[in-house]
Amino acid sequence: MSRKNRPYDFYDTTSSVCSTCLRQIEAKILFKDGRVFMEKWCPAHGTERVLMSEDVDYYRLGREVYVKRPEMPENFSTKMAFGCPYDCGLCPDHMQHSCLTVLEITDHCNLRCPVCYAGSGPERQTHKPLAVVERMLDAVVRNEGEPDVLQISGGEPTLHPEFFEILDAARARPIRHLMINTNGIRLAQEPDFAARLAAYGKGIEIYLQFDSLRSEVHQALRGADLTRIRREALEACNRHGISVTLVMTLKRGLNDDEIGDVIRFGLTQLCVRGVTLQPIQDAGRNEDFDAAANSLTVSGIRRRIAEQSGLFTLEDVVPVPCNPDTLAMAYALRLGDSVTPLTRHLGPEVLLAGPSNTIVFERDPALKAQLFKLFSTNHSPESQANCLSDLLCCLPKIDAPALSYENVFRVLIVQFMDARNLDIRALKKSCIHMVQPDGRMIPFEAWNLFYRDERSRLLESIRDEIRAETQARLRFHPRLPERAAAQTSNDTIVPTVAAAASHLPAE
Ligand code: SF4
Ligand code: SF4
Secondary structure (H helix, E strand, O other): OOOOOOOOEEEEEEEEEOOOOOOEEEEEEEEEOOEEEEEEEEOOOEEEEEEEEOOHHHHHHHHHHOOOOOOOOOOOOOOOOOOOOOOOEOOOOOOOOOOEEEEEOEOEOOOOOOEEOOOOEOOOOOEOOHHHHHHHHHHHHHHHOOOOEEEEEOOOHHHOOOHHHHHHHHHOOOOOEEEEEEOOHHHHHOHHHHHHHHOOHHHEEEEEEOOOOOHHHHHHHHOOOOHHHHHHHHHHHHHHOOEEEEEEEEOOOOOHHHHHHHHHHHHHOOOEEEEEEEEOOOOOEEOOOOHHHHOOOHHHHHHHHHHHOOOOOHHHOEEOOOOOOOEEEEEEEEEOOEEEEOHHHOOHHHHHHOOOOOOOHHHOHHHHHHHHHHHOOOOOHHHHHHHHHHHHHHOOOOOOOOOOHHHEEEEEEEOOOOOOOOOHHHHOOOOEEEEOOOOOEEEHHHHHHHHOOOHHHHHHHHHHHHHHHHHHHHHHOOOOHHHHOOOOOOOOOOOOHHHHHHOOOOO
């Protein structure tokens, strides 16, 4: 009898959820024809095979090389009771602190985009009161000490009637960097608005929805032609010296051919510090989305950057060590009209040696020093020996004694997993979290899949099932006292059914 091999390599197992019922299930990671797939099986809904990466070598870089010891938050807000992803958060089983916290202050919006994970629109009118927002800000500070980045979001946050009071409240706390996630309409239409924002100085950045340079793409994603709005918002930011990140929501077949155009456009705008590329997460309102035709992977976007930008190569786009499955970055140094990709010169040893886990590396003083040291003219002999011999053979000598934030241009790929491609191993490393009025910090992906609005009803029914199953198990296998107390903490890793049961909320 001849033995047959399977037509793929079996790399690993992980857990995911069934994309139909959202129940946690086991998943296999398979390598086939240079690509990476997740195959999962639900007893109720059968098998799914999902493309996770188009590049096995890049995937393995994130799994095996760009791996950094997890950094903890200062505080966990929930207990382990039902298992991941039903205990957010952050529960003690989470493996990363909040690099970026999102604070949603309103459901209201002056657009009703066909693609909106928050499901916002003009008809929704709930604004969080200032006192609630202050409590949420306190929770962020309690969890992080000095939070790296806080993003004020919505809905359209600039429409909150107490928007500037909220900015004041955020600035009064030790938050390093403040972003405002906006569609740009107020910036474009109200000259006083931009002037008032500019008065806050350098610590504020606009995270500007910027999907395309083409009208038809705006129509498809936003339901309106926003070309003029985008132009006028950027003019206002240039006029007032307000930093901007352009945020491109990517839909394969619609605007994934424009990645290079938007990066090059961003480089022409003095106020633009970078471009963030976000493939659509299939959550919330997501009209006309066909996962098979419209999904994009991190490796697919990385390849498009290299093919289209005329600036970055594949080597310039590397995994971000705090969550390498879902985040990738490319940095360039911008000096006048000259733009020099940097990341290819920073080996993983440099990125992994930094003291803190962050996705805004120019805010990490140690890494910033390392990065800028490479390009300053007064090198020590050691630094010349270590890094500049390579650099100077391919770069013009750069005279940049006083580099600053304005000289760094950052391209980030930020993928938010959805029910199809959710890898719970990677979810545990999520570092982009949504702060809640009760102080919980919920990973962005988990929030949109399990916790937001009416999704929480399904979550409650899943928890009911787990509660009943756990009680049934305890009837046959009573709790062992020595295992009942432990939760995953600094160095104690004993998550058990008994331990979990000890924290089951009362029925
Ligand atoms: S995603 Fe993180 S916070 Fe949420 S349940 Fe899993 S480990 Fe806990
Ligand atoms: S995506 Fe942004 S601009 Fe569009 S409806 Fe949602 S909150 Fe408003």
